[in-house]
Amino acid sequence: MEMPRWSPSALGAPSPGVIRGRAERQPRGAGEDGRRSPCSASKPAPGATPARNPPAHRHEPHCRRPRSLPPPRIAITPPRWPTSCTTLDGNPKRVAMGAGSWELPDDTLTPLASSPTLTSVQRVTSLSPQTPVVSVVIPTRGRAAKLAGALRALSETDPQAPPFEVVVALDGEDAEAEEVARRGWSFPVQCVAQRQQGAAAARNLGAGAASGSVVLFLNDDTRVHGGCLLAHADFHARQAGVGVLGRTDWDPNGEITPYMRWLAPSGHQFNFSRLTPHAPVPWDATWATNLSVPRHWLSEEPFDMGFQGAGMEDTEWGYRLHRRGFSLVYAPEALCFHDHRYDGPRDYRWRARLAGQGARRAVRKHPELAFTLAAKPCLAFVARSFTLALPRRGYRQRLWDWDFRWHYVVGLLLGR
Structure with a gap:
């Protein structure tokens, strides 16, 4: 079966599904508990020439290091x-x-x-x-x-x-x-x-x-x-x-x-x-x-x-x-x-207050925004308050607008 291009093996990583980490080095011939194996500690036979740089795993079968993966990275x-x-x-x-x-x-x-x-x-x-x-x-x-x-x-x-x-x-x-x-x-x-x-x-x-x-x-x-x-x-x-x-x-x-x-x-x-x-x-x-x-x-x-x-x-x-x-x-x-449901003004009032609080901080940081983020919304709230008394269609939408602007102004003035 062809290996997907994004698989760990295709990226040069070990195939068992883990990425090798840095395992703590143990003495050559050491077992799982870190102690040296008796065969690795034994001396060469008399008259034998010691091998130079012997292979890392050249031991007898009974003292071979277990083939276990190091902890994953x-x-x-x-x-x-x-x-x-x-x-x-x-x-x-x-x-x-x-x-x-x-x-x-x-x-x-x-x-x-x-x-x-x-x-x-x-x-x-x-x-x-x-x-x-x-x-x-x-x-x-x-x-x-x-x-x-x-x-x-x-x-x-x-x-x-x-x-x-x-x-x-x-x-x-x-x-x-x-x-x-x-x-x-x-x-x-x-x-x-x-x-x-x-x-x-x-x-x-x-x-x-x-x-x-x-x-x-x-x-x-x-x-x-x-x-x-x-x-x-x-x-x-x-x-x-x-x-x-x-x-x-x-x-x-x-x-x-x-x-x-x-x-x-x-x-x-x-x-x-x-x-x-x-x-x-x-x-x-x-x-x-x-x-x-x-x-x-x-x-x-x-x-x-x-x-x-x-x-x-x-x-x-x-x-x-x-x-x-x-x-x-x-x-x-x-x-x-x-994907966020709002049934009415009560569900959105906290967002309006957060917007007012944020405007308060923005005006303190940028005073040139005082009219855009503070004065203008306050004037719009006053104007909307007067229009509520007019017998026109769309009263519910006007009431929603008044409710939003009121809580924005409260957050702006009180900071909470």
């Missing part, structure tokens, strides 16, 4: 691709996998990007027959089922898509998400972890562990369309040095409530109706739900780790990219589906 998930999952530890050269931990040589550890804001943690590179072109970074916390759906969708991507890897960035300890990452996916998967610091820090962590020239940010509750990765890669190949904002629609496999239709794709969460396909994107439309950028952008302009929640951290990052002259382009053909 990386555990390979049996089905298809090897995956690696690391956790925080004091020694950056030790890897925790399953029930054991093994020492790794320096060449298996890839340093993170040279940014002082990145959290320093260990990682192990999954084996790959070729360097990935796209590194998909998925920050997650406490949503292992959603993460499994996102990875399952990636396994069904267009076969013409370039080689890619997935970096799962855990924002805090999450044993269930680690188990999902260890499953036998049809692509290499890395799993890196940090103390709970928010989505911004998790994206920085994932980008630092990436090896592709393009970093694609997805959420753990988004499922890519089959041609999403191919569309991102094609756009970067045609226009080097730009970022690509893909389109995000509601998951058609789930129920789309009236409130969800109001939120997106032409509402407060995502407003793609104001974007022109294949045209530059304004900085306030930098949504990291389906966004790819050259990897070096993250080294030069990482996310601000001061944003603890998932609100406004990507918009503030987009503003800094805009100031440096980095441009984003809208590519609606790079489509993914958002």
